[in-house]
Amino acid sequence: MHPPTPPTTTAARTLAQSTVVVLLAALAFLGPGAGPAAAADSDLPWAVGTASNDFGSRRQNYSYTLNPGGRLKDGLVVVNRGTTPLHLAVYAADAFTSEEGKLDLVAKDAKSTGLGAWVRTDRPDVTARPRESVEVPFTVALPADAAPGEYMGGIVTSLTDGAGTNQQLGIRIRLRVGGELKPSLSVKNLQVRYTGTSNPFGKGEATVTYTIHNTGNTILTARQAASVSGPFGRFSVRAGQIDDSPQLLPGDTWKVSVPVHGVVPALRVSGTVTLVPLVIDASNSVAPLAAVETTTHAWTIPWAVLLLLAVVCGLVVAGLALRRRRRAADR
Template sequence: MHAPATRWKTRTAKLLRTTALSLLAAAAVAGVGAGPALAADGDVTWTVRTASNSYGATRSSYSYNVNPGGTIEDGMVVANRGTAPLNLTVYAADGFTTESGQLDLLTRDKKSVAIGAWVHANAASVAIQPGKTATVPFKISVPANATPGDYVGGVLTSLTQPDQAEGINVDRRLGIRIKLRVGGELKPALAIEDFDVDYKCTWNPFGRGDATISYKVHNTGNAALSSQQAASVSGPFGLLRTKARDLPKTPELLPGESWQVTVPVKDVSPAIRLAATAGLTPLLTDASGSVTPLDKVEKTTHAWVLPWTLLLLLLVLIAIVVLAIRLGRRNRTARKQREEARVQEAVEQRLREQQQ
């Protein structure tokens, strides 16, 4: 039994001009799918799945290895599960990672430059009667000058329906992911950029505060990568180290993509000079789904931490010491002057007695 495909929905508002918003309705990862796309009134239902051929019979998505200049021919099976005839648009689009870490596909008004431009269906639309299925063949033509590495996109079926009540067009997209690895030298690489650490002190001059580490994970290589994260904050010479807990994996980033990370680190000692360290272990997934951890990437930044309550207490103590020293000197000077006056008075008294 074929795994169901991934569903995307696009809503286009009919105002003074047309605008398009793409919303991902399900996680677009291999082996995870969504149910059939449904119209608002429930009268339109269709499903898509991969065709059974030499590439496999139970695939949940398309995955290929091909050299520059190579071609691939495959197909998508579309089934009309509703009660009315369907006329669906068929097209391909490049993929990208959303701010929520999910895969989405460009809408038709956005220009695709990779898979969306290399995949060509035999027809731009498909008509299917109720209860029937149709196979849509497509061909992938990889340019001879294509850069080696990973590319992700999808082949889609789309149905646009007007919603008179809301004055909008609802574009329902149901598609299947395509992951393509173009032959050549694979250079997986992640970089940690825009690294910073911030520290918030407590009212307690001897208490611990909270640090916040922020950085950007940038896929600088040509392979799709996720990564295991690690982060910590320590004082000078690695003392008083505090580790961040339960850090999730970063989403799989396509070549060139970035992902912003903010890591809270609790109960950090205000050790005057803090060192924040972030580490990434890149995870490379091959066509069979096997995951290989790569060499760890690590970066460290520093920050001065001056707990103002402790600093204020220290200044008060210094002021008390300085005042005590000055008072001590003043008292010693006064005692000395009194002693000298007493001696002088005694001498003068003695001289007067001798004169008499």
Template sequence: MPTTATRRKTTVATLLRTAAAALLATSAVAGLATGPALAAEGDVAWTVRTASNSYGAARSSFSYAVNPGGRVEDAMVVANRGPVPLNLAVYAADGFTTGAGQLDLLPRDGKSVAVGAWVHADRGSVTIQPGKTAQVPFAITLPDNATPGDHVGGILTSLTQADQAEGINVDRRLGIRITLRVGGELKPNLAIEDLHVAYGGTFNPFRKGGATVTYTVHNTGNAALSGQQAVSVSGPFGSLPAKAGGIAAPPELLPGESWKVTVPVRGVAPAVWLAATTTLTPRLTDASGSTTSLKPVQATAHSWALPWMLVLVLVVLVAVLVGVLRYRRRNGARRKAREDARVRDAVEQALRGQEPRTS
């Protein structure tokens, strides 16, 4: 049985990870903004921004194109806006897309294999006096076997504080996004997987119902991609088409990531055999921020769409018709049997009337 100290340690670790993840979602968004990112929690306030140098001024994030084995040097500027000195940890981490569609970064104890492993700050922590700023240089050194394509992560500042009321440590993080495009063949590709369609009809067999189309968008290439989606449902040979409107675009997916999509389609006729078609147009963003639409990807799935009330009515009508036919057949057989019996009786009586009389 776990001791009280063990349970308390587990609770602290869990809450620390939760708080870090929540604040990191804020830092990830801030790192994409046009101005400096700000963290303010109680008496804690600091900002981070990119340094002005040969890469540019007032950049919203760090973005580089580097060949395997290459090296890049840059810097982050941290400013203390609070009334007390700050001692912040500095480290890098790999990025990933959350279930809410936002960029997040691995916790400090997470295992980074790309940006978080290739980015190294010149110090593990920085102390900043109130009203002062500090520049934190860092270098990105790519291994010779770095995988070509897009890699996303960030460089972070972190402050761990004790919450006396709860008796736990809370980790607050603020950082800037780093996007690396490693030289080599770029293979952008999105796939549509696990496509399904389910029909939901109405009690009125002559009215249109709705369908639900579900599928997974999978980034099977080596470039970060967003996309435009279109979904339609039709009957046999493309008859009675219905299109879905207002489909939200999936977030930008990093290589290897997936995103589940559910699309309702209204005005679908119960055409017995439905075909649901999903068209996905990948969109690739280059280092300059320009977006290019790639060749669309398409997939189709089928499902039954029977007007069950009409089917029930037809079944009842068929049953009644079969019953009537069987009843008429039985009545005909009875009439034939009665007629045959009458004929036999008449023949027998006639034969008896012709028998010779005896004296």
């Protein structure tokens, strides 16, 4: 299995990521004196959690369904686990798929155009005394022309120390905007590169590369399969097990490179990639959709065989020429 290559995202999404640590709520954690479920890093002096209200208590993250033009209010709880007062910036941000295949949030100075632009905190910062919990209300307000589909973002708390190092802790927000869902994946830039073998009668290796593009309006994961075959489907060879892609937000892309062993150099081969889109809802249930298949073609020149034929032809020609000279000498 190959290491996946980074997704294609807007340059602003990775702006200043080298000095930022963003953690999204995934597991329940009880900070000192905290009531709600919270996200925390043992190296940080604070934790964050969801407020307990009509949306529920001890939520691991935020999940909403709103129609265009809709509006709701919720809250973020900040827990100071340290022994000194803590002053944190608070803001919302769009999500993206990181180079490691995980959902992350754009930096504060990167412009959010989706969910991060629709969430507004009641204040830009918060101060918590030692062992104190403070709630920061926020509002989700959708524009009237918000496009249907799924969006991902988060509420972030940020601390910058005297050395300029920025640490962040946040909770994920998943939003479904009412309207028709259109899940769709496509394969772009499919290529097959063949590497021959020095054995004239042996098999070579091929590398299948392609880009998965989430062209729909839902969050999707792709189950993948790849194969290489000769003319009329003969000599078909499948790639090994390929891991599912990470969750891809609408518009995201993910580059893949897969080795295929034991490919017969049949002059012209076909490379086929099959994707099964997987819809994963907020409760983590998985629903597979109809498979998407894409094929391309490539030449696999058996150079070792051609070289062997050239040598044999040369020997035959040389033998015939020698035979003619001997006949001429015998006359």
